Each structure stands twice: as C-alpha cells, then as structure tokens.
Amino acid sequence: ERRTVVVVGAGPAGLTVGNILRAADVDCVVLETESRRFIETRPRAGVIEEWAVRGLRQRGLADSLTARAQVHSACEFRFGGERFRFDYSELTDHHHYVYPQPLLVTDLVREYADVRGGDIRFGVRDVTLHDLESDPAVSYLDPTTGERHVLHCEFVAGCDGARGVTRDAIPDGRVRIARQDHGIAWLALLAEAPPSSDCVLFGVHPNGFAGHMARSPEVTRYYLQCPPGDDPESWSHDRVWGELRERLGAAGAPPLTEGRLTEKRVLDMHDYVVEPMVFGRLFLAGDAGHLTAPIAAKGMNLALHDAFLLGDALAAHATKGDDTGLEGYSHACLRRVWDYQEFSHFLSGIYHGTASGDPFLAGTSLARLRRLFTSRAAATAFAEQYLGAAAAF
Ligand code: RFL
Incomplete structure (x- = not known):
C-alpha cells in the first residue's frame, strides 16, 4: 500500500x-x-x-x-488569604x-x-x-x-x-x-460537581498549589500539588476536599461545591x-x-x-x-x-515557590504575584503570555 x-x-x-x-x-x-x-x-x-x-x-x-x-475573560489568584481577580481580557482584548x-x-x-x-x-x-x-x-x-x-x-x-x-x-x-524536571507533581482530579467560581482559580499556598477549572456545568477539574510519584490512593475524598478548601480558601470566597471524584491521577511535572x-x-x-x-x-x-x-x-x-x-x-x-x-x-516558580520549603523562593514567588496587581505593564505582559497572544509570532 x-x-x-x-x-x-x-x-x-x-x-x-x-x-x-x-x-x-x-x-x-x-x-x-x-x-x-x-x-x-x-x-x-x-x-x-x-x-x-x-x-x-x-x-x-x-x-x-x-x-x-x-x-x-478573567482568572483569580488566591494567596495570603485574599482573592485577586485578574481580568486579562480588559488588559489585552483577548x-x-x-x-x-x-x-x-x-x-x-x-x-x-x-x-x-x-x-x-x-x-x-x-x-x-x-x-x-x-x-x-x-x-x-x-x-x-x-x-x-x-x-x-x-x-x-x-x-x-x-x-x-x-x-x-x-x-x-x-x-x-x-x-527540565520541576521536581513536583500535580494530583489531577475530575469532580462530578459544578464549578465553584465563574473563572479559573489558582491557589498559591504554603501547602502547595491548587487549581480550579470549569470543564462543563456538571464537571470541574481540580489540581493539587503533591510530591512526585505520590500514590493517588493516599488521597481520599475527605483529604482532597479538605486540602482544596484550605489552599483555595480566601476571605469572602464562596465555599467549594463538592462532588464525587471520577479521576485521580498523579502527573509528574x-x-x-x-x-x-x-x-x-x-x-x-x-x-x-x-x-x-x-x-x-x-x-x-x-x-x-x-x-x-x-x-x-x-x-x-x-x-x-x-x-x-x-x-x-x-x-x-x-x-x-x-x-x-x-x-x-x-509560572511554575510562582505556583510552587511558596511550598518549596525555601523561604527565599517563597518570597520571590509572592513578589511576582503582587507585581501583577501593582503594575499594569507587568500585568499586561503576563496576560499576553497567559493567552498566547504575544505579538512576536
Ligand atoms: P495526544 O493527545 O497524546 O495524542 C496522541 C495520540 O497518539 C496515540 N498513540 C499512538 N498511535 C499510533 N501508534 C502509536 N505507537 C501510538 N502511541 C500513542 C495515542 O493513543 C493518542 O491518541 O497528543 P497531541 O495530539 O500531541 O496533543 C497533545 C495534547 O493532548 C496535550 O498537550 C494536552 O492534553 C496537554 N494538557 C493541556 N493542554 C492545554 O493546552 N490546555 C490544558 O488545559 C491542558 N490540560 C493537559 C491538561 C494534559 C493532561 N495530562 C493528562 C497529561 C491536563 C492534563 C491532566
């Protein structure tokens, strides 16, 4: 043939x-x-x-x-017990x-x-x-x-x-x-639960990163940073939801909508x-x-x-x-x-620095995050990369 x-x-x-x-x-x-x-x-x-x-x-x-x-058109970062909405469409039109x-x-x-x-x-x-x-x-x-x-x-x-x-x-x-090896893993989860926010959430926490992404009105993807090679079975329903609540918790944030976990996989980064x-x-x-x-x-x-x-x-x-x-x-x-x-x-430096056990990396990670909310120029540059909309192509 x-x-x-x-x-x-x-x-x-x-x-x-x-x-x-x-x-x-x-x-x-x-x-x-x-x-x-x-x-x-x-x-x-x-x-x-x-x-x-x-x-x-x-x-x-x-x-x-x-x-x-x-x-x-936006995502939200949560760190230091507070919520910071990042409106990337307002910054870039994308x-x-x-x-x-x-x-x-x-x-x-x-x-x-x-x-x-x-x-x-x-x-x-x-x-x-x-x-x-x-x-x-x-x-x-x-x-x-x-x-x-x-x-x-x-x-x-x-x-x-x-x-x-x-x-x-x-x-x-x-x-x-x-x-390149990031030296960490993410527990990738799919929950039979409606999204808990109208946008993507990134929790940057001393326990590690946590993420929330809508997939459909009924299904939500969550991520929890964990050690590489971790056993997904060591993450019970209660442990997962407890850790998500803690890492994504912030003043004024509505509670997470819990649901059955249909996928639990450890992805080495x-x-x-x-x-x-x-x-x-x-x-x-x-x-x-x-x-x-x-x-x-x-x-x-x-x-x-x-x-x-x-x-x-x-x-x-x-x-x-x-x-x-x-x-x-x-x-x-x-x-x-x-x-x-x-x-x-x-981004890996931002998400994983706070839980690295190294106070220097934790400090620079939070400085990078704060810059997004104090400098419009830094925020716009970040938004362009986040959206893949940088003009260089
Ligand atoms: P795929 O999708 O892996 O498809 C490769 C196909 O090849 C088949 N295959 C073979 N076929 C013939 N002969 C062989 N010897 C073969 N060996 C394998 C496989 O069965 C499969 O059907 O590669 P492709 O097309 O390059 O696409 C890449 C994407 O799938 C991948 O980059 C993304 O899924 C990565 N990714 C994400 N990307 C995003 O842009 N946005 C995201 O939000 C995002 N989230 C993710 C992700 C990947 C994840 N995992 C599981 C690694 C979330 C997760 C959890």
Missing part, C-alpha cells in the same frame, strides 16, 4: 493534520493504537487560545466549538475558550472520517517506522487478522504524543532533546523539547516533539499550532510542489514552543 502521508496518532495534532490533508485532497491515513470510543472520552485539556480557535475556524474545524465553548479536549477530538474525528471520508485505523499494534531518510514506510500489526501491514509513504507525521514511538525512531545523537522536530521524512508534531507540563495549559495549543503548520506545509508540497513550509517547519514551531516553555517555567 502506498500513501503520500502516514499520520501516526489521532490526538488533536494528528487529527488536525489529517483534516487539512483531506481538505487539500492529499492521500493520507491516520493510525491510532486506541479505539475511537477511548480517544473520544479521554479527559485532558480544556483551555484553547483565541488564535488556535481562529486557526481551526479557518480550516472548517470549529463549528461545534464555536457553538458550545465557554468564553473566559480571551480564552474553554472546550474539553474529548469534545474537540470527537469533532475532529467526525469531520475527518465521517465528513471528509478520511482513512483512520484504530486499535493498531506495534507501529514501526522504517527508512526515514530514504524511502519511508510505516508498518503495524492489524489486531483482527494478526497480520503486519506496510504503508509506504513520502512523509510520516509523528503525532503520537509523549509516549509514542515516532520520537524514539530517531537514532541517538541526530536530534537534541532538552529536558516535566518538560522536553526535541530540536529540530524533523528527521529525514519524519515530522514530529504536538507532544511527540515537545512536552509542556500542564502548569500553563499550553500543550494542546502547541499541538494545534504545529498541526496547522505541518498540515499546510504538506498540502503545499503535495499540491504546488512548494517546500518552503516544510523547510521552515521546525524553526516556526520551536519559536512558540520555547516561548511557552519559558512562561510555564516562570
């Missing part, structure tokens, strides 16, 4: 690339190890930046999102969209497979990449027949996330991988960046090429940014023989990746 592009992975990155290729009539196939139902229900991100929504809309991929997403990742993935699969007639193969096993520098191919085991299929292609889009195989297909020493994001005919996109700990809610946005660039570049190559997009791909992605990594690192 021969295809122009094999896309490995059906997350936001892979499905967006697939949709762009289908719209341009470029022959492609998407390979995914999980089932359709699994990827349509896997809970993860929820915040999409304005430019990313615009990018989806321009490619005909945002109809449901536009109809159903919530629009947020806002955030809240739209759960499983809904976006559902929209993208439907559009790719059911509307644009794209080829997608779920439940594939043992995906292997071959001859990336000469005559590329991707092979996999078909779970129903047990047979190995080989797909010869011109390009491989490596969109298989942080635990995929495409990054590992690059021989040692051919790319540089920069890594670390980042990496692969440079360049290209090896031979393999182009990495999304978490396969760079991981940003969910501290600043940037991962899905970066995945979409890469996917727009890669989809457009592959389509320009296939339809016009224009290779400028492919040649500039890695550089263009990495500018935004490094900008977001830097902001995430800065």
